[in-house]
Amino acid sequence: MIITVTMNPSLDHAYFIDHFSPGIVNRFQTPRKSIGGKGINAGRAASLSGSKVIISGFLGGDLGQIVGRDLKDENLFELMMLPVSEETRRAITVMHDGNVHTEIVESGPEVSDEQAFHLMNEIKEKLNKENASVITINGSVNSNNKHLYKDLLKYIRTEISNEIPVLMDISGEQLLSLLESDEYKPTFIKPNIHELSELIGKSIPSKEVAIHEMSHPLFNDIDYIMVSCGAEGALFKAGDVCYNVEIPTIDIINPTGSGDATVGGFAYALEQKYSIEDTLKYAMACGMSNAQHAEVGVINKHDVELFMNQIQVKQYKFEPTKAIG
Ligand code: ATP
Numbered sequence: 546m547i548i549t550v551t552m553n554p555s556l557d558h559a560y561f562i563d564h565f566s567p568g569i570v571n572r573f574q575t576p577r578k579s580i581g582g583k584g585i586n587a588g589r590a591a592s593l594s595g596s597k598v599i600i601s602g603f604l605g606g607d608l609g610q611i612v613g614r615d616l617k618d619e620n621l622f623e624l625m626m627l628p629v630s631e632e633t634r635r636a637i638t639v640m641h642d643g644n645v646h647t648e649i650v651e652s653g654p655e656v657s658d659e660q661a662f663h664l665m666n667e668i669k670e671k672l673n674k675e676n677a678s679v680i681t682i683n684g685s686v687n688s689n690n691k692h693l694y695k696d697l698l699k700y701i702r703t704e705i706s707n708e709i710p711v712l713m714d715i716s717g718e719q720l721l722s723l724l725e726s727d728e729y730k731p732t733f734i735k736p737n738i739h740e741l742s743e744l745i746g747k748s749i750p751s752k753e754v755a756i757h758e759m760s761h762p763l764f765n766d767i768d769y770i771m772v773s774c775g776a777e778g779a780l781f782k783a784g785d786v787c788y789n790v791e792i793p794t795i796d797i798i799n800p801t802g803s804g805d806a807t808v809g810g811f812a813y814a815l816e817q818k819y820s821i822e823d824t825l826k827y828a829m830a831c832g833m834s835n836a837q838h839a840e841v842g843v844i845n846k847h848d849v850e851l852f853m854n855q856i857q858v859k860q861y862k863f864e865p866t867k868a869i870g
Contacts, residue, residue: 546597547591547679552685556581559578584805598621600624601627606630608634627667637649669705672706680711685717691722694719695728716740733770735771768783776792787860788860798839822858825856
């Protein structure tokens with residue numbers, strides 16, 4: 546069983562218009578609505594892979610009810626969504642003028658430390674009755690505690706299990722706080738190449754540069770570090786060994802959530818105890834399959850298995866550093 550945590554789900558509305566003009570009335574057709582939330586997307590990919598999945602997090606108000614009902618109707622997961630008084634957020638994307646995306650994203654209900662720990666306690670109770678093989682924490686949280694995710698990891702390690710793999714697909718100051726702490730380390734992180742650059746405050750123009758930065762001290766003692774690079778595949782580091790994962794070029798429909806599907810696929814592959822190479826292939830193939838669907842987090846298991854045969858995982862050999870002088 547895989548448990549995913551989504552602190553700040555959303556009801557996403559996508560509007561399409563040929564030309565968008567700020568400052569005047571723009572009229573749209575009815576939007577395409579979907580549920581947003583990185584842990585939900587990852588859970589969807591893991592469930593479609595064949596895992597039993599629990600989706601956990603917070604929902605509030607009328608929008609929260611709609612999200613909860615739609616998630617139930619998907620019939621893919623068990624829900625552990627705790628109620629909050631503030632309304633679940635709405636996120637609006639306007640696609641216009643060719644391929645331009647303009648987004649309006651609400652900050653969503655603020656999650657207090659007490660509510661966050663209450664959720665962790667519910668997960669603990671659940672795991673007293675049933676075994677889980679992986680916990681994932683995905684996406685942002687609206688909290689005034691920039692150390693909240695670090696604190697939650699400590700809770701998982703000390704109160705739930707010191708053994709269970711914890712995959713954390715988070716970014717910004719919550720990720721930085723987690724990485725700067727010497728206390729507890731997540732099993733896996735997955736910054737994309739842009740998030741890696743933001744994290745270490747350096748421009749990263751290529752995979753070649755990125756792979757060297759994966760040895761940055763911030764990443765010490767994390768078992769698995771994946772840097773996803775969109776259509777260019779990914780880089781991966783396990784201990785001292787680095788891998789370059791190369792994927793074939795494919796036709797895509799919507800790459801949004803490909804990173805989330807990658808994390809869901811990684812969780813599934815860990816649960817299945819795949820080798821590192823197959824875990825990477827499976828995770829990448831989930832990201833690729835997601836990119837071939839309009840819906841976010843959706844994968845086709847048959848396509849995933851076909852893609853796995855076309856993905857190359859190569860150990861990366863660093864050039865010896867030249868002696869100076
Ligand atoms: P998101 O935040 O939308 O979930 P991300 O930025 O975290 O995405 P990406 O690096 O864009 O993650 O994508 C994750 C994986 O999905 C890639 O490593 C790759 O395997 C697959 N993928 C993404 N975009 C493409 C694409 N255009 N073509 C093929 N595969 C893709």
